[in-house]
Amino acid sequence: MTLLVRGIRGATTTAENSAAEIYTATRELLDRMIMENDIEAENVVSIMLTMTPDLNADFPAKAVRSHPDWQWVPLMCSVEVNVPQSLKKCIRLLLHVNTDKKQQDMVHVYLREAIRLRPDLAGEDNA
Template sequence: MKVRGIRGAISVEENTPDAIFAATRELMDEVVARNQLKVDDVASVLLTMTPDLNAAFPAKAVRSVAGWEWVPLMCSSELHIDGALPRCVRVLLHVNTDLGQDALSHVYLKGATVLRPDLADK
């Protein structure tokens, strides 16, 4: 079994706790569903947000789901780059799996599909 990374991102409607929580939960739910993950197979999760999002921690949204309170989670801020996609939450899950890199499903939702159109369409 290897540790593999699964990426994802979603745009957020507005800089409010409710909007950040809803987008984060939607993104995580989709990553889990597409990859048929069990929480116990997740080694850790890194969540980042663009600097224009600062109303809530996305990790708090993940921890609110039963079972996820024991998964190591960390939040960070994305670099401020001119022209970058605004109001975006990104995620990197480290998972224990026997699947190969090409069998994993990376998830890009809403406006974040522009970040990786090659993966968003899969």
């Protein structure tokens, strides 16, 4: 069996700029991405996390590190490009995972208002 590195995208939004909201939204998104793609921490190469500039109350990486066995996954937080009229209060994750699945078999997860980012991928299961 050959393992390849695949990317899995996800995004969500928060109701407000607070540490609790950032943690809850990030954890909800990550949990859903793990479930939909049957991910184990040992197979995660790294995670890129971004937030829109209007979110700065805390690091979304705290929610990832709260998962058992995920404290060793390399994480990088960054600010999303501030494009006028873009979705506000948005958290995005890009997971790089070792897997034997094809890229088209990866399940990308868009929750809350972030469904608007990729309506082509946001089926009923992403509501």
